[in-house]
Amino acid sequence: MSDKLMHTPLNNLHKNSHVRMMPFAGYEMPLQYKNGIMSEHLHTRSHAGLFDVSHMGQVVLRGNDFKQTAKALETLIPMEVETLNVDRQRYGFFTNSTGGIFDDFMFSNRGDHIYMVVNASRKEDDIKYLRENLEPLGVSVRNLENRALIALQGPTSQKVLEEHFPKISKMRFMDVSTIPIAGAECWVSRSGYTGDDGFEISIPSQAAEIVTTSLLEHETVELAGLGARDSLRLEAGLCLYGQDIDATTSPVAAGLKWAMHTSRLSGGDKEGKFPGAEKILSEISDGTEYKLVGFVPLGKAPIRANTELFGHDSSSDKIGWITSGSFSPTLKHPIALGYVKKEYSIQGNRVNAQVRGKLLEIEVTQLPFVKKNFKK
Amino acid sequence: MKFTEEHEWLRVEGDLVVVGITEHASSQLGDIVFIELPDEGTTVSKDDEIVVIESVKAASDILSPLDGQIVEINEMLVDEPSKVNEDPVGDAWFFKMKPDNMDQIDEYMDEAAYSKLIS
Structure with a gap:
């Protein structure tokens, strides 16, 4: 090309x-x-x-x-x-x-x-x-x-x-x-x-x-x-x-x-x-090992694509990764999509995202982040 | 005022240097939604990544322009990161640092040279 x-x-x-x-x-x-x-x-x-x-x-x-x-x-x-x-x-x-x-x-x-x-x-x-x-x-x-x-x-x-x-x-x-x-x-x-x-x-x-x-x-x-x-x-x-x-x-x-x-x-x-x-x-x-879910970070930092996710045990293995992450102009806080192991995918569950060497808490949330407004 | 190729401005205030980003940089970044500043008292070396700026679209780093110590940060930006879009060269300075050697600032561009860089 x-x-x-x-x-x-x-x-x-x-x-x-x-x-x-x-x-x-x-x-x-x-x-x-x-x-x-x-x-x-x-x-x-x-x-x-x-x-x-x-x-x-x-x-x-x-x-x-x-x-x-x-x-x-x-x-x-x-x-x-x-x-x-x-x-x-x-x-x-x-x-x-x-x-x-x-x-x-x-x-x-x-x-x-x-x-x-x-x-x-x-x-x-x-x-x-x-x-x-x-x-x-x-x-x-x-x-x-x-x-x-x-x-x-x-x-x-x-x-x-x-x-x-x-x-x-x-x-x-x-x-x-x-x-x-x-x-x-x-x-x-x-x-x-x-x-x-x-x-x-x-x-x-x-x-x-x-x-x-x-x-x-x-x-x-x-x-x-x-x-x-x-x-x-x-x-x-x-x-x-x-x-x-x-x-x-x-x-x-x-x-x-x-x-x-x-x-x-x-x-x-x-x-x-x-x-x-x-x-x-x-x-x-039978279900899948991972599920795509929505996340809302508890802090103000946007969590971007490819960020790795971990459980609360500091020695834990990687349990998932972010695929899309941005700031939501409507909600005025960051939002993200990512895959996480099924056992962590329940709404309200909190996991850690590794951002610039720090672990930041993010919470599994209901999708969509903003309610759909389609003409029925 | 001096300017770096990384689009920071440096203003000398007594024995301190105030650092922020230029109008050009803030408009290139777009809507800024998050800023992470270093801790006051941090010792930094030139080119250390010390500030994180996130726009809707992407994250970028600000490098320390000088060797020295961070003596004050602009806490206002943590709550109101969009100030950097509104007034990048005024109220929205990032930090004040005490350089180990004030002469280090001489290597940077003056306003005429910077204007040429971005034109």
Whole structure:
């Protein structure tokens, strides 16, 4: 891969917006704008933040019909796809042969095809993997390189889109629809990565700037960067691929069993038949050694990723590690996600985090840190 | 006032040196949410990591610019770390130290040289 960073269709818009850019997954992406991460985060929680996430992969799977396409995708994931209704979206992940996670993504039934949004850092691998496995089953895999993707997140998001499409209020959480915004054909889902109400909007690249600019005209909308995106998703207790989950982590340990449909689990009519099924099904029945939990430090110091965790006995072995840690702008104290041995994972239990040679007490807490606010 | 390449400012007050971070550094760090200061009385060597600054995004260290002893720390920053974003060169100084050798400060940049560095 060349060292030159790729640009999203909104690169010029960012550069005219007092942005601080950073390299991310091969793209030059906005870390923050002039008001900073804290302000962008709080504005998203109180009004609406607009995020460029065009670096993410947008993929179309197309077989003879939806049913065939769904069945093909089911060979790679522990989710139910066939019964997904038209214009509904689900969260999913590819498992690997050792029971880890190859990538996580959103997928939706768009009538005659499946539309997926995958992680930027994984999209090349995902597309190769999908082609290798689905093309032999008669399903084509198309990487949509001509569309931008933005996320409009926060409590005023609906009001903002109503100005362009009044019927948007009819959409429920995880509904998908094609609507015109500023004259462009946009694919909109009522979903996001902040725990708040919001929409993810796929836009033809050539219209990306016009659509984004027209949404920014609403008095409640401000640009927000990847810094705020990370602190918002952490408050919502949502995993980030490459950080909290990866090829070596069990979806069961990561608390993602909810995303696996009963039809694919033991006793279901489509039991197993996805990579690593044996391992994952045994983890569901027998439990895992570690569990991903939320932590609140008792002190003021943020506990960062890769911090090691220990029990109270000073001679104790390592009992876990932090995978994401930051300051919560909403709660005004640090929060973290991490894996800890199951016997330490009970809510209210305290363990020690080793930070700069000192042991700091942190407490296992309920997830999410900040209550979700989805439109039911 | 003198400036280090690590974006600290040093101001001489009698036989003490007051140390903080520059406007440029505080804006680069972003919203500061946590500061850990050394204990008063600590003996430090130049380049020892003596202050931890955490922004929402990441942690960074502040190195001791001189050999000497920490004689006073700015306790206010422990409760209000965001002061470093508001007034980095005024109220939000980090610590006062008594250098072993005041001449050590001469190696650092003056304001003109520092402005050039960050421009």
